[in-house]
Amino acid sequence: MIRSDSIAxxxxxxxxVQAELGGWIAPDSTNPMYDSRYASLTVLIGSIREVxxxxxxxxxxxxxxxxxxxxxxxxxxxxxxxxxxxGSYCEMPVETLDSHGVASAQTYAxxxxxxxxxxxxxxxxxxxxxxxxxxxxxxxxxPQEAPEPLKPRVMNGPRLASPEAILAEIExxxxxxxxxxxxxxxxxxxxxxxxxxxKGAIAQRxxxxxxxxxxxx
Numbered sequence: 001m002i003r004s005d006s007i008a009x010x011x012x013x014x015x016x017v018q019a020e021l022g023g024w025i026a027p028d029s030t031n032p033m034y035d036s037r038y039a040s041l042t043v044l045i046g047s048i049r050e051v052x053x054x055x056x057x058x059x060x061x062x063x064x065x066x067x068x069x070x071x072x073x074x075x076x077x078x079x080x081x082x083x084x085x086x087g088s089y090c091e092m093p094v095e096t097l098d099s100h101g102v103a104s105a106q107t108y109a110x111x112x113x114x115x116x117x118x119x120x121x122x123x124x125x126x127x128x129x130x131x132x133x134x135x136x137x138x139x140x141x142x143p144q145e146a147p148e149p150l151k152p153r154v155m156n157g158p159r160l161a162s163p164e165a166i167l168a169e170i171e172x173x174x175x176x177x178x179x180x181x182x183x184x185x186x187x188x189x190x191x192x193x194x195x196x197x198x199k200g201a202i203a204q205r206x207x208x209x210x211x212x213x214x215x216x217x
Contacts, residue, residue: 002076002087009082013055017118020051024121041111048118056080061110069094071102073109075117088117095208096171104168170201178205 004010025047045059052059058078066072071094076087090113092105115121170181185198 002085002089004084004086006082007084007086010057010077010079010084010086013057013079014077014086014118017048017051017055017057021048021118021120023119025115041107044111044114044120048114048120052077059114061114063106064089066091069097071105071109073106073113075110075113077117086117088113090116093172095205100167101171104171107168166198167201170198170205173205175209178202178209 025044049059056079058080060074060076060078062074064072064074070091072089072091074087074089076085078085090109092109092112094101094105170178173181181198182202185195185202190198
């Protein structure tokens with residue numbers, strides 16, 4: 001964390017911000033592949049902007065130089081009357097080194113960096129199960145047989161995430177999640193063009209994972 005020499009004034013202002021916001025941002029978006037919900041960056045910013053402004057705190061986020069293959073997002077909260085500030089850096093890996101992959105990683109970094117700095121959560125705490133399962137799947141060889149098909153999502157249930165959000169999830173999937181994504185695409189009624197885009201992204205991600213597996217063999 002970076003901070004000014006004194007944070008007394010911004011500390012009082014942030015205490016008021018946190019008291020008004022509470023500790024939780026209601027999720028508004030659905031990740032259809034993993035059947036999970038999350039608070040989008042749009043909703044997060046919309047939920048906190050007015051409260052920050054009322055307490056004379058400016059929010060500034062900008063990418064800064066980092067290691068190759070990752071993006072680093074700096075988040076700063078600046079107290080106007082005192083000039084005091086606190087900030088932090090959030091680093092996210094970029095799995096696909098193109099404009100879409102970079103933009104996706106930056107969005108993740110903005111969301112999680114800001115929520116951490118404000119002491120906010122956006123969903124239930126799974127006690128690290130998701131991270132632990134991801135670590136196990138990452139070391140599992142690519143499956144030789146097709147996994148059990150997923151049930152298609154009920155169309156009148158939670159709304160699907162945008163195609164861009166689904167593509168971003170595919171581009172950051174490990175082996176296990178990629179198999180689930182493929183099952184979901186194959187067993188869900190999608191527009192032909194969208195289905196082709198998702199299948200192409202899955203094939204590209206699988207090639208990347210296979211290359212990584214060969215490099216570590």
